[in-house]
Amino acid sequence: MMDTPFELPKMTPCVFCELIAGxxxxxxxxxxxxxxxxxxxxxxxxxxxxxxxxxHAPTILDLTDDELHAIMRAVRRVSVAMVKTYSPDGITLYNNNGVASMQEVPHFHMHVVPRRKSSLWGDGPLHLAALERRSADILDKVQIDIKREREIAEEIRAQL
Incomplete structure (x- = not known):
């Protein structure tokens, strides 16, 4: 484990720390x-x-070995639940470390995404595909409310 040498996104307070704190x-x-x-x-x-x-650990460089192992166990567990829930054609995993990699929240987070061959977003990390399309209303199209967040959480949780 080492302190990150990367420029981090500016966000005070950290939204993930706020979520964790309830x-x-x-x-x-x-x-x-x-x-x-x-x-x-x-x-x-x-x-x-x-x-x-x-x-709070800004990047992969700041995680302990125990945290890394726990994160990957959770990634595998939720991936299995996604397969049972959504029957995707694949699963994309990705993580950004530092502003240069397009990290938006200065708290390590692994994206786990069920994917379909017919996806509007094509191959690879979704946020890159969205940027390539440069749609002015792209966030409006993908943003969901807390009710839908809870529904999706329940769908996946039921398969854990």
Whole structure:
């Protein structure tokens, strides 16, 4: 583990730390001693979630070995549940570290995304495809409300 050498996005307070502290409502799929799995409010693909560490760690370089292992166990667990829930054609995993990689929240988070061959977004990380399209209203199209977040969380949680 080392302190990150990367420029980080500016966000005070950290939205994920606020979620963990219970200050915001969230679509909680699962929580463990070291992690939370939550529904992404931007649903580029239905069922997209984040797995985050409870402790504030800006990048992968800041995680302990125990946190890394716990995150990957949660990723595998939610991936299995996604397959049962959505029958996707594949699952995309990705993580951004530092502003240069397009990290938006300065708290490590692994994206877990059920994918379909017929996806509007094509192959690869969804946020890159969205940027390539440069649609002015792209966020409006993928943003969901807390009610839908909870519905998606329940769909996935039922398969854990």
């Amino acid at each position: 200050r915001f409502d969230k679509g909680l799929v699962e929580e463990t001693e070291l992690t939370l799995t939550i529904v992404n409010i931007r649903q580029y693909e239905v069922g997209q979630v984040f797995v985050i560490p409870r402790r």
